[in-house]
Amino acid sequence: MKKVLFITIFFFGLTTLHAQQWVEFSQQDKYKLFLNPALSGSESLLQATIAHRSQYTFLSKRALASQFAEFSMPIFAKNYGIGFRLINDFIAYQRYTLAELTGAYHLNINKSTISFGIGIGISNLSINGNKLRAAGGNYENQLVIHNDEIIPAENSGGISPSFSFGVHYKIASFKLGIAVQNINNPKFKLLKSNLETNISIDRTINAYTSYVIELKNVNIEPMASFNTDFIKHQIQFGILTEINNIYFGLSFRGYTGLNNDALIGTFGLKIKDMIRLGYSYDYNVSFLNKSNFGSHEISISYFLPQKFSTKNKGNVLFNPRYL
Numbered sequence: 001m002k003k004v005l006f007i008t009i010f011f012f013g014l015t016t017l018h019a020q021q022w023v024e025f026s027q028q029d030k031y032k033l034f035l036n037p038a039l040s041g042s043e044s045l046l047q048a049t050i051a052h053r054s055q056y057t058f059l060s061k062r063a064l065a066s067q068f069a070e071f072s073m074p075i076f077a078k079n080y081g082i083g084f085r086l087i088n089d090f091i092a093y094q095r096y097t098l099a100e101l102t103g104a105y106h107l108n109i110n111k112s113t114i115s116f117g118i119g120i121g122i123s124n125l126s127i128n129g130n131k132l133r134a135a136g137g138n139y140e141n142q143l144v145i146h147n148d149e150i151i152p153a154e155n156s157g158g159i160s161p162s163f164s165f166g167v168h169y170k171i172a173s174f175k176l177g178i179a180v181q182n183i184n185n186p187k188f189k190l191l192k193s194n195l196e197t198n199i200s201i202d203r204t205i206n207a208y209t210s211y212v213i214e215l216k217n218v219n220i221e222p223m224a225s226f227n228t229d230f231i232k233h234q235i236q237f238g239i240l241t242e243i244n245n246i247y248f249g250l251s252f253r254g255y256t257g258l259n260n261d262a263l264i265g266t267f268g269l270k271i272k273d274m275i276r277l278g279y280s281y282d283y284n285v286s287f288l289n290k291s292n293f294g295s296h297e298i299s300i301s302y303f304l305p306q307k308f309s310t311k312n313k314g315n316v317l318f319n320p321r322y323l
Contacts, residue, residue, distance in 0.1 A: 023066050023068075023087055023096070024053075024055075024066070025051065025053055025066065025068060026262075026264045026266070026280040026282055026295070026297050027278050027280050027297055028208075028225065029208070029225070029240070030276070030278060030299065030301070031049055031051065031070060031299070032049075032070065033070040033072060033084075033085040034070065034085065034087075035177065035179065035206065035208055035225075036117060036168050036177045036178075036208075037083070037103070037117035037118055037164050037165070037166050037179065038104045038115040038116055038117030038166040038167055038177065039081075039083075039104065039115065039117065039168055040072050040081035040082055040083035040103060040104035040117055041072055041073050041074035041078075041081020041083065041104060042074075042081060042170075044074050044078050045304055046072070046073040046303070046304035047070070047071070047073070047303050047304075048071045048072075049068070049069065049070045049299060049300070049301040049302075050069045050300055051067065051068045051069075051297065051298065051299035051300075052065070052066075052297070052298055052299075053295065053296070053297040054296045054297075055295040056284070056292040056294075056295060057292055057293045057295065058292055058293050059288065059292040060092060063090050063092075064090065064092070065089075065090045066087070066088065066089045066090070067086075067087070067088040068086070068087055068088075069085065069086040070083060070084065070085045070086075071083060071084045071085075072084075072102075073304075074106075079105060079107075080104065080105055080106070081103070081104040081105075081106065081115075082101075082103050082104075083101070083102040083104075084099075084100070084101055084102065085098075085100050085102065085119070085121075086098070086100075093127055093132060094126070094127050095124075095125070095126050095157075096123070096124070096125050096201070097124045098122075098123045098162060099121050099122055100119045100120065100121025100122075100162065100164065101120055101121060102118065102119040102164075103117065103119075104116065104117035104118075105117075111171060111172065112169065112170060112171035113170045113171075114167070114169050114170075115167070115168040115169075115170075116166075116167055117166045117167075117179075118163070118165050118166075119162075119163065119165070119166075120161075121162045121163075121164075122159055122160075122162065123159065123161075123162040123186050123188075124157060124160075124188075125157050125158065125160075125186075125199055125201070126156065126157025127152065127155070127156060127190065128154075128155045129146070129152035129153050129154055129155065129156055129190075130153060130154050130155065132151055134151055136148070150197050152190050152197075156190045157188060157190065158188035158189045160184075160186035161184065161186070162183075162184065162186050163182075164179060164181050164182070164183060165179065165180050165183060166179030166180070167179075173212035173213070174210075175208075175211070176207075176208075176209045177207065177208055178206070178207040179205070179206055179207075180204070180205050181204045181205075181206065182201050182202065182203050183203060185201065185202060187199070187200045188200070188201075202229040202230075202231070203229065205227070205229075205230075206225060206226065206228075207226045208224065208225040208226070209223065210222065210223035210224075211223075217243065218241065219241070219242040220240075220241050221240045221241075221242070222237075222238075222239045223237065223238060223239070223240065224236070224237040224238075225237070233255075233259070234255075235254070235255045236251055236252070236253040236264075238250055238251020238252060238266075240266065245269055245270040245271070246267075246268070246270075247266075247267075247268050248266060248267045248268070249265075250263070250264070250265055251263075251264045251266070253282075254285070254286075260286055261282075261284065261285065261286055262282035262283060262284050262294075262295070263282070263283045263285055264280055264282050265280065265281050265283075266279070266280040267279050267280075273303065274302065274303055274304075275301070275303075276299075276301040277299070277300055278297075278299040278300075278301075279296075279297070279298050279299075280296075280297045281294055281296055281297075282294050282296075282297075
């Protein structure tokens with residue numbers, strides 16, 4: 001895994017490099033702000049979610065893992081929403097973190113709602129160069145000498161602003177959205193390398209759609225999403241079924257022989273309409289299926305079941321005689 005990471009990040013000694021695509025989650029349809037900042041406060045409920053994903057388990061002793069947290073609520077008579085999202089992603093000795101504030105405006109037109117949202121945040125990318133090993137390096141007696149000016153000999157990284165924008169449309173049981181992540185292509189300079197080594201994260205577009213078919217005591221929701229950085233493309237499509245307070249689904253990520261990734265099973269339940277627990281398992285169908293035991297993802301969400309009032313009560317004046 002160390003050699004794979006080295007080749008990926010420092011391929012042939014290039015000093016301007018591109019990091020991984022937008023962080024991946026199998027239950028992304030349940031994470032509103034992960035998909036789109038326009039979903040901030042979109043359901044008139046206070047919502048908070050935390051999630052953890054362990055990817056390609058036992059492929060390496062180093063973790064390939066991602067964490068996600070979000071908070072969202074409406075303000076000012078439901079037409080506006082605010083939120084916060086935190087993303088933390090590990091690929092062996094590389095770590096990427098994003099903290100972002102989001103805001104949205106929800107415009108009601110007849111029976112439909114169109115929402116616009118923006119995100120403004122700070123991202124950090126770091127590489128623990130002390131753990132990397134170069135072909136011509138010297139690592140005897142606990143020394144770390146890479147003999148390569150590009151590779152830092154210790155933990156090194158940088159920070160960069162990050163911006164996102166999204167649009168979301170909903171009418172009845174149909175939803176459609178599109179968002180642009182990392183609009184400014186955040187760039188990070190490894191300060192502790194002898195040469196100026198920069199790593200950039202590509203701008204990514206993700207689009208998604210879903211439709212809920214309501215039957216007696218059963219809701220069936222087919223859904224699809226599409227992610228691209230204009231170089232690579234990936235599609236995820238599936239179906240989710242909800243019976244009472246239990247939901248389960250099956251989806252597939254990939255669309256060609258070279259792009260096929262995983263078959264995904266999802267299971268979850270709701271507790272008193274306030275708490276939602278979710279679990280998903282990815283069974284790899286790519287060439288990695290012989291080297292790992294799949295990916296696991298767990299999540300928990302909390303909803304405040306009190307809707308925010310849309311009426312302006314105005315100022316209230318009390319008569320001290322009747323207090």
